[in-house]
Each structure stands twice: as C-alpha cells, then as structure tokens.
Amino acid sequence: MAVPELHRNTWAEIDSAAISDNTAAVKARLCRGVRLMAVVKADGYGHGDVESAHAALRAGAEQLAVAYLGEALRLREHGIEAPILVLTPVSPSEAVLAVEHNLMLTVISASWLREIRRYKLGRIGGKLRLHVKMDTGLGRLGVRSQEEWKRMVPWLQRPHIELVGVYTHFATAGQEHTDYVERQLHRFRCMKQWVLQSGFSGVLYHCAGSAAALRFPGAQMDMVRIGAALFGFGPQGLDDGIQLKPALSLHSRMLQVKKLEQGEYIGYDNSYQASGQEWVATVPIGYADGWSQGLRGSMVLAGGMRMPVIGKICMDQLMIRLPHRFPEGTKVTLIGRQQQAEISCRELAQYVNSVPQEISSSLSARVERVYLPAATEGTSSTPSLLVANAAH
Structure with a gap:
C-alpha cells in the first residue's frame, strides 16, 4: 500500500473499518435493549478521537464517553451530536459549558452540587445532565456510603438538574477469578436500590467496561462502556471467542x-x-x-x-x-x-x-x-x- 507524503518517516495507520467491526461485534453480544457507550478518551486511545467516534457511531454506538471536558468540547466542535459523558469530575464553574454544549457530567459529591448554585444554571436554559459515580471497590472516585448519597439527593432533585445515569467501574474484570467482580456487582445493585428508594426513575445504570461486558452478561444492565475492545484489545483467553481486530x-x-x-x-x-x-x-x-x-x-x-x-x-x-x-x-x-x-x-x-x-x-x-x-x-x-x- 502506498503511503501518502508525510513530514517524517514514522507513521501510524488506523483502520476505521476495524473500529466499526469491533463495535458491531460487541454490540451483537449485548442483551436486548442494552445501549453501547463508546469510550474515545485519550485521543481515542491513540487512534484519533473524532475518527474513532465516527467509526463507533456508524456501527451502532448510541453514546460516547471521554475523560475530560476539553475532549468532549472537541468532539462537539467537529460536529458530533451524540450524547457524551465526561467521566472525570470537572470544576463547578465548568457546569455552564456542559449545559451550553449538551454534555453529561460525572458528579461524586454533594459539595460539588452545592457549589454550582453560584453559577445560576437555571438562567441558561436546559438542564445540567449528570451521572453519579459510585465507588464499589476500585477505590478511585465515587460515592461510597448511603449517607453520602442521601446528602446528594436534595440537590439532584432541583429543577435545573437531571439525573441521567448512575455507574461504577470494576477493578478485576480482566482477571481469571471473578469473586471481586461479583462483590462489586452486588454492591452496585445495593446502591441502585438507594437511588430507586429516593424516587428517581428513568435512570441508566451501567457498570461494565469491555472485559465485563464480554464476560458477564448479567453485568450489562442498561448500558455498557466499551473502550479497549473498540480498538481490538479484548480480555485475553477470557472473551469466549469474540473476534476483535487490531485497528x-x-x-x-x-x-x-x-x-x-x-x-x-x-x-x-x-x-x-x-x-x-x-x-x-x-x-x-x-x-x-x-x-x-x-x-x-x-x-x-x-x-x-x-x-x-x-x-x-x-x-x-x-x-x-x-x-x-x-x-x-x-x-x-x-x-x-x-x-x-x-x-x-x-x-x-x-x-x-x-x-x-x-x-x-x-x-x-x-x-x-x-x-x-x-x-x-x-x-x-x-x-x-x-x-x-x-x-x-
């Protein structure tokens, strides 16, 4: 294959069709009604964020996720209109940008929700759409106790806020032993009850990344977040034979x-x-x-x-x-x-x-x-x- 003129003799070739094929292969393994969120953070894991997003959306991804607000704004600047979740909490002052660009944000504390009062989001028009991150055992980010959740509830019920989703992330989904995944999944199901008991409905619950979505159908819930598998990186030896293509x-x-x-x-x-x-x-x-x-x-x-x-x-x-x-x-x-x-x-x-x-x-x-x-x-x-x- 001829390579076009480059500025140097080192280049990476990205196969957009492989990303689409991998997305379709994962989507075919999902239970009926489960949505697919394509994770294109870190410049699409080095493959290019805009190009990877388009390839995944073409193959049936319904939503996108990125790590930081700037990554989400870049996708919007390139004309991508699909729902986008920002996985890393942002400064309260940046909530205005999220409303203006119809982005979903991750929230992990009541103090953040109190702080955004200063920015009078109700005057902007539209709602601030949020996903609450729960920490079920990864120990990185998220709500850990029901008391923390209860402190958030009154703020999440305010008229200019919409609770769109609640999610967590597994620590050991790619490992052979499943005990810790099962503990985390049980913990998340308990947390789901906190949300239901607080009167929220129509919320998307999601906990499975690439490895968990492929290995544990019972963890797929309402949506899965697929990142590594989009680009051909599956859980080695634990993926039940799914054919993923390096991109x-x-x-x-x-x-x-x-x-x-x-x-x-x-x-x-x-x-x-x-x-x-x-x-x-x-x-x-x-x-x-x-x-x-x-x-x-x-x-x-x-x-x-x-x-x-x-x-x-x-x-x-x-x-x-x-x-x-x-x-x-x-x-x-x-x-x-x-x-x-x-x-x-x-x-x-x-x-x-x-x-x-x-x-x-x-x-x-x-x-x-x-x-x-x-x-x-x-x-x-x-x-x-x-x-x-x-x-x-």
Whole structure:
C-alpha cells in the first residue's frame, strides 16, 4: 500500500473499518435493549478521537464517553451530536459549558452540587445532565456510603438538574477469578436500590467496561462502556471467542545502516557492545514519540523477520540489530504484520508489564496518523488515505 507524503518517516495507520467491526461485534453480544457507550478518551486511545467516534457511531454506538471536558468540547466542535459523558469530575464553574454544549457530567459529591448554585444554571436554559459515580471497590472516585448519597439527593432533585445515569467501574474484570467482580456487582445493585428508594426513575445504570461486558452478561444492565475492545484489545483467553481486530499499526523506515566491528558500542552510556561483526540500523522513533526506554530489547519487524532493539532508546531514534545488510529506507513495523510475522500491542504490553491500551495511547502527537476510511458500497478496494496529526 502506498503511503501518502508525510513530514517524517514514522507513521501510524488506523483502520476505521476495524473500529466499526469491533463495535458491531460487541454490540451483537449485548442483551436486548442494552445501549453501547463508546469510550474515545485519550485521543481515542491513540487512534484519533473524532475518527474513532465516527467509526463507533456508524456501527451502532448510541453514546460516547471521554475523560475530560476539553475532549468532549472537541468532539462537539467537529460536529458530533451524540450524547457524551465526561467521566472525570470537572470544576463547578465548568457546569455552564456542559449545559451550553449538551454534555453529561460525572458528579461524586454533594459539595460539588452545592457549589454550582453560584453559577445560576437555571438562567441558561436546559438542564445540567449528570451521572453519579459510585465507588464499589476500585477505590478511585465515587460515592461510597448511603449517607453520602442521601446528602446528594436534595440537590439532584432541583429543577435545573437531571439525573441521567448512575455507574461504577470494576477493578478485576480482566482477571481469571471473578469473586471481586461479583462483590462489586452486588454492591452496585445495593446502591441502585438507594437511588430507586429516593424516587428517581428513568435512570441508566451501567457498570461494565469491555472485559465485563464480554464476560458477564448479567453485568450489562442498561448500558455498557466499551473502550479497549473498540480498538481490538479484548480480555485475553477470557472473551469466549469474540473476534476483535487490531485497528492500529505503527511503521518507520531505516534511516542509516552501518556495520559494527567486534567490541564497538551503540547507544548512550555504551549500552550495547557488538559481540562480533554486526549490521545495525537506526530508526527514527524514540521515547518522545511514546516508544519508551522500557521497550529496549523488544522486537520490530523488517523484511518479515523479527529483530531486536539494541542499546538505550533515544528521544528521537532507536537502533536495531539486523541479520544482514538491509537497504536504507527499508520499512520497519513496530506494531502490526509483515508477511507471516506479527507484533501486537498485547505482546509489547506484556514486555513492559502493562496493558495494550497503554502502548497505543502513549504514541505522541509527533507520530502522524494515516486513516484508512471504512469501505462503502461501490468504492475501490484500495481506499484513499487521510493523513492527520494526532494533535489535530
């Protein structure tokens, strides 16, 4: 496939059709009537927020979620009209923006609700639409006791506020043992009773992210929040055979190829020493692009073969050991497939003891994104490409 002109020889290819296909695959596994909220925070886990949102909505996602208010405003600026939930609580002063742009906010305390009185939301027109976050055991954010909930109730009943949803998040949904998930789910069902006993109706209850939605149909409730699975990151070995497609690949080109003699060094702090005559290539991607020094010793692909990263990874470049001389300009794949060989985000995540979505979301704005549009009827099998910078 021909790559359009880029400003540098390192780029990520994003398969929009894969995001749509993954969304549709998850949606097909949901119980009747369960809504799908597509989580496109962190620039769509590094895949591009606007493009990922469009791909998920095309495949049937009803709502979107982001981490921060600025991410939600950006989606609105790009013409996305679907309901959007901001998962991280915002400053009370920013509630006005949420009303003006028809955004849903997360609330975790009565003190926040008291504070927004200062901004006289009733004068704006429209309601402030809220989801209450419950902490059932992740220990990150949320209401923990019925007393906390009761302090919130009078404020949530005010005429300019609408309680749209109540939610929580599981801590261990991707692990083999399910005891803690079951404890959290039981706790959330008890909290749901607090809400019902307080007289609220028509509220959406949601607790399942990607892993829980696929593994525990009983946890799907009214809506699921799907993030990792949109991009092909499923719960390994625990997903009951659902076929998810990786949506991102990462490529570069050999900038210089050199021959080392035995005993010569490569990298800062003489971090690699040649054990004999060796061919080495320099590749223009480094930790400022999100390819951290923790990936030293991991593999890349060139010519369909796996080759190790040697020496310390630099800010802008890294070095790889070759089995023989390669022409300068040879394509290097850091994530993705060449011939029969493949390197996945999951493999890299295991190498650094992390999760696949950290690998993709760590890719910085310096790595240009090449978008492969979703195929439509009557189009060529080789779609045109759209180049966009991750920072937009």
